[in-house]
Amino acid sequence: MGDTKNIVLFAAISIAVFFGYNALFISPQQEALQREAVQQQAAAQLEDGLAPKEAAPADMDGPDSNAVAQSSEDNSDIGHVKIVTPELSGSLSLRGARFDDLLLVNHKVSMEDDAADVRLLRKAGSADAYYARFGWAASRQENGFVPGPRSAWTADSDILTPDQPVTLAWDNGDGVRFLMKVEVDEKFMFTVSQTVINSTDETLQVAPYGMISRRGEPKTDGLYILHEGAIGVFNGTLTEKTYSNLEDDGKFEATGSTGGWMGITDKYWMATLIPDQQAELSRARMMKNNGGYRVDYVENWQPLAAGDTLESTSRFYAGAKIVSTIDDYADTYNITLFDRAIDWGWFDFLTRPIFTGLHWLFNVTGNYGVAILAMTVILKLILFPLANKSYRSMSHMKDAQPKIKALQERYKDDKQRLQQEMMALYKKEKINPMAGCLPMIPQIFIFFALYKTLYVTIEMRHQPFFGWITDLSARDTLTPVNLFGLIPWDPPAMIAIGVLPILMGITMWLQQKLNPQTSMDPTQQKVMSFLPIIFTFIMAGFSSGLVLYWTWNNLLSIAQQSFIMKREHARREALGKA
Template sequence: MGETKNIVLFAAISIAVFFGYNALFISPQQEALQREAAQQAATQVEDGIAPKEAAPVDMDSAEASDTALPEPDNSDIGHVKIVTPELSGSLSLRGARFDDLLLVNHKVSMEEGADEIRLLRNAGQPDAYYARFGWAASRQESDFVPGPRSAWTADSDTLTPDQPVTLAWDNGDGVRYLMKVEVDDKFMFTVTQTVINSTDEVLQVAPYGMITRRGEPKTDGLYILHEGPLGVFDNKLEERTYSDIKDDGNFEATDITGGWMGITGKYWMATLIPDQKASLSVARMKHSGGAYRVDYVENWQQIDAGGSLESQSRFYAGAKIVSTIDAYAEKYDIALFDRTIDWGWLWFFTKPIFAGLHWLFQATGNYGIAILAMTVILKLILFPLANKSYRSMSHMKDAQPKIKKLQERYKDDKQKLQQEMMALYQKEKINPMAGCLPMIPQIFIFFALYKTLYVTIEMRHQPFFGWITDLSARDTLTPVNLFGLIDWTPPAMIAIGVLPILMGITMWLQQKLNPQTSMDPTQQKVMSFLPIIFTFIMAGFSSGLVLYWTWNNLLSIAQQSFIMKREHARREAQGKTSS
């Protein structure tokens, strides 16, 4: 039994250390590094791209002419307005940049009048965040292909799901470039580029796409959530944090087909999706000149004199809504596109947990109720394990007087005590490991639910009842300031909410139901303090997760009490019958 207690204690302390470290050291937000000064940002220019085989053109010289300019031309020459049910903003005609985008159905907070989430920002800003598409060419003239300073024209001033827009740029030397931009009612742009060669020579060109983000954004800093550059290259997911790219070097994949690459946050992302059958010369995630960038370039393609060439790619800019992303993955056959949401290495378990929760939400209209219902369902599924465990606990509790007698009789003979204890366990049908059986799946369920509540936007700003207005945020109703009656915001370390306190109480009650066996005094003290430790740790976690744990504890107490009382009564009746 001592071995069982050691295992339980080890598991409990491991969980406490894991969540305590995140809550107390990593989770408190570190201030982002200072933004680059605006003047410095103005002098920064994006380095261009071209296929590797483009000798003498290398990967970073397609737009090299810009680096010679002290101040790249970001002047406003007009915009195409973007209006969809989900997005608003504009497409700049200077460089044909996607650099102004708001998510109209998502606010920065739940406060009345809160601003809309801004995803993309103008290229002239110190925290610019934008996307561009274009062409690399084997000819070296700086104005042969459109670049970041090129002035495009548009056939319409507004882009909507029902009204595409075609941009045009002419190099004045017999080559015309067209860019047809379409957008759906969600977050997907389709960009169709065309090169029309009116010269009498054969041209070599290659389409590319790039996303640039200047400065390093503020992130949650938790290792369970990836924020930064990521992509799928040859059906393999690659993730790099901002520090990975800056400190450890750039990522580069060559000679691949299709895939995708982008920059992701917790709930929002911008992602390039080339033609899934296109051969890419190179795709990169890199840091240069104070900016982070993901890009790709296809292999060289030939345009005969008097001919033309068309290339189509897509650009996802918006919220990471599970159903939307899954629909795009199926519609456009995008490999592993669902991994834009960080489901973790237990994705095969986390995704079904989310699917079940979301289905229950659709049935009940409340994610809090969905969490309670999901917990009941999981309890029913795990009932055989719990039943076996609690029956063994009941036998252990009934056998406590016999165990104590053996411990007193053989206190000087450990080997004999162990032999007699094993014989007693066998006679009383006690399985010392049975208490650990329900814990194993519960740990996986807890982590999966924690991941789901933390990373999915569907949980963001979802209310439960009463004071719990956001299941994805911590419980802020605390007795420390008399539940808000005192106009004072206590430090997060001591601002223990009502839900975490209830969770700690239920954890203590459940602990009291377990058989009290002899163990090392130090272990006893640690075990007795675990409810308090977990109360402080869980205070910083999402209300939805604490709600799950509290409700799970209450169900476990009811289940354990019922099974143990029933088993105790059965054994008493059996004893009377045999006597």
């Protein structure tokens, strides 16, 4: 089989893998949905002091089982603590002790000069509210015994910085005092240390909890290649639920997990609850909730004797999904599978090394585009033995074309005999008809690993190359359709083919011309002639970095193929075999 047919095979495999691999390898559901029987047993469990099932946290959208059913004025603004770090800006509301205002100061919504900072968290009560809260559940069920979503806290400082923690306080007026010390580091991790002081003459049962609430449903890319929505690790297993999953199923619930983490993830950002990694959780949930979505956890009941104090420490990650930052936190705090917050996919054995290599080359060159070019050269060198074998076989195939055509003409009415003679010729001329496929198999995996890396990692976001390519993670928008922007018209994406995809199509066409020409029927010939055009349109919607890789890879392949084939042809001529 000539390499021309192998290109058809490669094209078919590439398209099939791109559009099908996520559908075929979607992460299976690791946990079964919890049955209604769990809820039905909750009252009995509370009475027996087994687990705080119904004494769970609540948000502004529903009643809190331990909070006063307060009037509307109890939701008024009573002040906030300002948050200032090298990465974050915002505030912590004293109403309910909510993290509900957070900007990522080093990340912009676009590449415009006046672009606003990315906003992660939003005020409770707004149409797109997005906030986190920590607190306590208690076995005593009277209203106002523990702080709720509208409780008014006090603070010992009006600013929170990496050098200045803040301690919040709330007293229930019935002998129990609650303290919450909040610390933040230089990046995106908050540490929340909660304390309960029992000044009553009775033993209490309490349980710390954390929750994240998000109103509405954010706009997502909707691609299987990237998970957006609820995510968590329970009992050492990663669980991912899209917004549509929670819409259809209602909720996911895990019980008896130790440590772990849970949150809501976007493409580049996330808000994540991280309980004490040694604490046993009574329950953790991801759910659709009153016009929005929510994740929460509650630990097991803990006894608090009269006159005693109980402490609990949790963490809250709110920020950009920077690979090195998340890896550092996973190691520092021993957070199980925290690195999976970045969706490396099923090909992570290849995706992560490619990212590591690209990032190292970026640190050396200072440009991710140059890093992609250098990485392509390195990959070419690694695959050189396969390519060398393939191109040598193709050279033999090209030199043997007159003999092949003669056999096809002689045995055109005897297909079986033709096949036998062709196999004999291949053996004599040292032609491996499958050799052309060998380099393509690893190239397919490399292509998708690079695609995944460019698509999901924030390190590639808004990274320029040279000239008109200002964002390697976005498609090339410079198109001849509007005379490269001279005509004030924004053409539809379907026809707005960028310069880089056009160059890729040209290099693909040039590479075709080097391949041995075999006899094909008219349909095959038409398919082959249109392949560069088809791939030009397909690749037009891909990130510039990926098209840059393919174009550069084609150019290197052309140079490598030309050199090897010329050298092999000269060698065979010297031996009198050409």
